[in-house]
Amino acid sequence: EPEVTQTPSHQVTQMGQEVILRCVPISNHLYFYWYRQILGQKVEFLVSFYNNEISEKSEIFDDQFSVERPDGSNFTLKIRSTKLEDSAMYFCASSARRDSYYGYTFGSGTRLTVV
Amino acid sequence: GENVEQHPSTLSVQEGDSAVIKCTYSDSASNYFPWYKQELGKRPQLIIDIRSNVGEKKDQRIAVTLNKTAKHFSLHITETQPEDSAVYFCAARALGEKLTFGTGTRLTIIP
Numbered sequence: 001e002p003e004v005t006q007t008p009s010h011q012v013t014q015m016g017q018e019v020i021l022r023c024v025p026i027s028n029h030l031y032f033y034w035y036r037q038i039l040g041q042k043v044e045f046l047v048s049f050y051n052n053e054i055s056e057k058s059e060i061f062d063d064q065f066s067v068e069r070p071d072g073s074n075f076t077l078k079i080r081s082t083k084l085e086d087s088a089m090y091f092c093a094s095s096a097r098r099d100s101y102y103g104y105t106f107g108s109g110t111r112l113t114v115v
Numbered sequence: 116g117e118n119v120e121q122h123p124s125t126l127s128v129q130e131g132d133s134a135v136i137k138c139t140y141s142d143s144a145s146n147y148f149p150w151y152k153q154e155l156g157k158r159p160q161l162i163i164d165i166r167s168n169v170g171e172k173k174d175q176r177i178a179v180t181l182n183k184t185a186k187h188f189s190l191h192i193t194e195t196q197p198e199d200s201a202v203y204f205c206a207a208r209a210l211g212e213k214l215t216f217g218t219g220t221r222l223t224i225i226p
Contacts, residue, residue, distance in 0.1 A: 033213075035214075042204065042219055043159060045213040058213070103147075106158040108157070108158050
């Protein structure tokens with residue numbers, strides 16, 4: 001079964017540093033997403049991306065965050081100046097369709113620890 | 116925006132018994148309701164979903180029911196097994212693409 005892959009699995013960074021989280025969506029998927037999950041809490045939507053632009057974003061996704069699809073396979077989330085409260089598990093997801101009846105597949109996640 | 120409430124936050128059941136987890140949503144435009152199972156340190160995995168034009172859906176030991184009028188939906192797991200122990204999240208999607216998740220239920224199956 002095709003998988004969404006994420007790297008690294010765990011990243012530790014100092015407060016104020018930039019981090020880039022990487023995702024390789026399923027190859028024929030066109031819609032891409034980032035979610036985060038603070039330890040012990042619920043999964044929260046960050047952003048959706050289609051046709052090289054953001055289609056929807058949450059209040060969490062402020063100017064410190066950006067997304068990019070630099071080539072035909074990778075989808076990245078950049079946090080420009082990390083804060084302690086950015087420590088969380090970040091999940092990438094992708095889907096082949098956009099209609100609201102369709103689910104999507106999550107990657108295995110990147111645990112970001114900001115110290 | 117959409118708000119999804121989930122209850123209970125923790126649930127312990129004897130192996131072989133049934134478990135029921137309930138969610139309510141606020142946005143009447145929501146039309147897709149997936150359930151995810153998350154084991155410790157792992158990704159959420161879709162276990163079952165239901166669309167708003169359906170009242171109930173079953174897949175072996177798992178079933179989901181939806182009451183659009185009351186804006187609530189429930190997950191039912193029958194004949195529970197130790198491997199069912201995990202955190203379960205409900206979610207809802209209205210127009211657009213984002214899923215709004217509930218706060219999760221930690222299910223423990225007691226052997």
